[in-house]
Amino acid sequence: GLPDRVRIHEVGARDGLQNEKSVVPTEVKAEFVRRLAEAGLSTIEATSFVHPKWVPQLADAEQLFPMLGEIADVGDVALPVLVPNERGLDRALALGARRIAVFGSATETFAARNLNRTVDGSLAMFEPVVARAKDAGVHVRGYLSMCFGDPWEGAVPVPQVVRVAKALMDLGCDELSLGDTIGVATPGHVRELLSGLNDAGVATGTVGVHFHDTYGQALSNTLAALQHGVTTVDASAGGLGGCPYAKSATGNLATEDLVWMLDGLGVHTGVDLGVLTATSVWMAEQLGRPSPSRTVRALSHK
């Protein structure tokens, strides 16, 4: 069976823009988030409170986040932000963030490259972040990268992923997002990982999926996850994205491609595909290159 409704966790403004060569002006980012909210997206990841030298594209978080207050108030839109450590949490809390995401790795190589820590060292870094966030009533998502394959280490064994996923939940995360950072997953592997998590006591209801479309498998993987009971799916408007610290990571699953499939299946998302496509066409103009989303191309072709 399939769920009646899917919550789309929109990551274009964060996962998308963090990987752009050009730095997008803060006003354009704010306009992007505003238009995503108008399209009906209710969870829009806004930015990251990471070290500005590591991700210069999002170094304007202090300027951007306050510009979004109006959207959160008017439309009841959740605006989660990435936070790697206590310094990031301090910055996010100072601006009134109500939802944060920590981001761990299932592999040592990516933990070192993305967080300058070992896997367990990064969990130790997150521990006080999650504890303090929970004390402040802030919702915490735990991303887990390299859940299927790693560009340096190859295929990642399910038990290795399950261990770190369980550790993130044990820290107190409210939800998990399983990242296929480089887009190598296939549907059978998705089912295997979700079952492995269930066997370890991680309920499917707390798990979201985060697919990149490198090998064109993101939609098939999503369908496999939905059939397993997953109801939270990460996607990026126009298929923007990648990851600056993972070679061979291309864009995320495009939100338009996801909505096209879910509309066809009669699964409710609350998203207006026309408004969303117009937003991605506009963003592509800002970035000076066409959207890689097949659905955006098809719907905007005259």
Ligand code: HMG
């Ligand atoms: P580090 O160099 O080990 O940092 O980096 P540190 O703890 O040693 O601190 C060094 C200095 O940085 C200190 O300053 C800190 O205050 C400062 P000093 O005392 O020397 O003057 N500092 C900060 N400043 C501002 N904000 C902060 C912050 N933290 C420390 N938050 C660190 C460790 C985690 C900071 C660094 O590795 C980092 O920022 N990494 C972020 C990388 C990133 O954002 N990657 C992309 C997101 S993950 C992703 O895209 C995958 C995902 O989409 C899922 C998927 O597809 O798999 C989520």
Ligand code: MG
């Ligand atoms: Mg990603």
